[in-house]
Amino acid sequence: xxxxxxxxxAKFPRHxxxxxxxxxxxxxxxxxxxxxxxxxxxxQVGKFVAFSVAGHWGYHDKPLWEWLTLNxx
Numbered sequence: 230x231x232x233x234x235x236x237x238x239a240k241f242p243r244h245x246x247x248x249x250x251x252x253x254x255x256x257x258x259x260x261x262x263x264x265x266x267x268x269x270x271x272x273q274v275g276k277f278v279a280f281s282v283a284g285h286w287g288y289h290d291k292p293l294w295e296w297l298t299l300n301x302x
Contacts, residue, residue, distance in 0.1 A: 230275040233268070240267045245296040247289065253282075255300040 230250060237244050241264075243255035256264055265279040285297055 232274040233277060236268050236274045243300060245293065245300075247293045247296075253293075253296065253300075 233250065234246075237246075237252050237254065241252075241254035241256055244252050245254075246252050254264065259267075261279040261281050262270075265277070268274055268277060268279070282301070285301070
């Protein structure tokens with residue numbers, strides 16, 4: 230979704246796209262709802278889900294883990 234990609238880039242300069250339509254953003258302080266509201270919670274930019282992350286674990290490409298290490302906490 231080009232609208233969602235543009236909104237993420239404009240609203241959250243510290244973001245990382247790790248898959249098609251999949252982003253993590255660094256936005257300390259706001260709640261998941263606040264992030265959703267920034268993007269357009271009424272579907273203006275398409276469907277999305279926003280959530281906060283207290284920790285992370287899994288298996289993925291190295292650049293994602295590097296981004297998370299630099300931008301978490």
